[in-house]
Amino acid sequence: MAKIIDGKAVSQSVKDRVKAEVEKLRESGIEVGLAVVIVGNNQASRVYVNNKKKACEACSINSYEYALPEETTQEELLALVDKLNADDKVDGILVQLPLPKQIDEHAVIARISAAKDVDAFHAENVGKIMIGDYNFLPCTPAGVMELIHSTGVSVEGKDCVVIGRSNIVGKPMAMLLLHESGTVTICHSRTQNLAEKCRNADILVAAVGKADFVTADMVKEGAVVIDVGMNRNAEGKLCGDVRYDEVEKKAGYITPVPGGVGPMTIAMLMQNTLTAAKTKHNID
Ligand code: NAP
Numbered sequence: 001m002a003k004i005i006d007g008k009a010v011s012q013s014v015k016d017r018v019k020a021e022v023e024k025l026r027e028s029g030i031e032v033g034l035a036v037v038i039v040g041n042n043q044a045s046r047v048y049v050n051n052k053k054k055a056c057e058a059c060s061i062n063s064y065e066y067a068l069p070e071e072t073t074q075e076e077l078l079a080l081v082d083k084l085n086a087d088d089k090v091d092g093i094l095v096q097l098p099l100p101k102q103i104d105e106h107a108v109i110a111r112i113s114a115a116k117d118v119d120a121f122h123a124e125n126v127g128k129i130m131i132g133d134y135n136f137l138p139c140t141p142a143g144v145m146e147l148i149h150s151t152g153v154s155v156e157g158k159d160c161v162v163i164g165r166s167n168i169v170g171k172p173m174a175m176l177l178l179h180e181s182g183t184v185t186i187c188h189s190r191t192q193n194l195a196e197k198c199r200n201a202d203i204l205v206a207a208v209g210k211a212d213f214v215t216a217d218m219v220k221e222g223a224v225v226i227d228v229g230m231n232r233n234a235e236g237k238l239c240g241d242v243r244y245d246e247v248e249k250k251a252g253y254i255t256p257v258p259g260g261v262g263p264m265t266i267a268m269l270m271q272n273t274l275t276a277a278k279t280k281h282n283i284d
Contacts, residue, residue, distance in 0.1 A: 143264025
């Protein structure tokens with residue numbers, strides 16, 4: 001039976017650490033601030049933004065919300081990004097995705113100052129991750145690394161398989177495992193013999209977006225299984241990509257959904273906002 005990796009507990013310890021540092025900075029007159037921009041009426045985005053605001057409160061980070069209407073133009077959004085780039089109270093800028101169809105996400109991400117890009121989506125930050133000289137790590141993959149570290153299993157020399165190659169999860173995830181000297185295979189929808197490749201993994205990260213995608217026959221006995229997926233099953237219940245009930249009998253460690261990777265993403269956003277503030281003030 002696998003040990004359950006408790007994302008709530010690990011994320012709480014990250015947030016406690018961030019809060020302690022933010023409060024120490026406040027004592028020396030430095031405030032830490034995150035601007036969160038939401039455009040339109042996407043209900044899921046609204047929930048994410050509210051959770052981010054709550055996490056800011058829990059970490060003593062000042063949060064500034066900008067809620068723009070669905071019909072906002074690209075020029076209007078870029079003008080807001082310019083304003084936030086210049087705003088000294090704002091250390092981090094997060095534009096909640098997806099954006100309405102009239103707005104080019106790439107143009108918006110490119111406009112955010114790399115120093116305030118706490119999602120680490122800007123090309124400059126992506127490039128830095130590639131060469132291993134980074135300030136910010138993208139929140140979800142960074143959270144996954146924290147969860148793996150919490151198991152005490154070292155990545156070095158391990159066979160790691162990442163299912164998914166998106167820019168926000170799969171690709172940076174693979175890079176972070178590589179930086180820790182894992183031997184990494186990236187799988188995607190054109191991968192052949194996927195189950196066989198997964199069975200070889202000491203560390204398996206699923207970021208597919210399909211419920212019940214990873215079944216027990218795809219998992220090596222004792223593997224660390226990290227489920228990034230956030231899906232709704234037929235009953236509308238939140239579930240991951242991993243068939244939890246059968247995989248937990250075979251894996252060594254497993255993340256539940258909910259309560260695994262999800263809480264880590266927000267905790268790492270808090271950490272990145274603190275890092276942005278410290279970098280601005282030349283604090284190590
Ligand atoms: P995405 O952009 O849709 O990427 C999904 C990836 O899965 C793609 O690379 C795709 O391959 C691959 N894939 C799809 N079907 C496959 C198949 N049959 N066999 C092998 N690979 C297949 O999704 P994403 O943004 O990376 O997110 C992935 C999941 O993580 C989603 O459920 C999302 O909601 C969740 N997520 C969770 C968090 C969190 O905080 N917990 C954060 C971000 C995302 P191709 O490239 O070949 O199409």
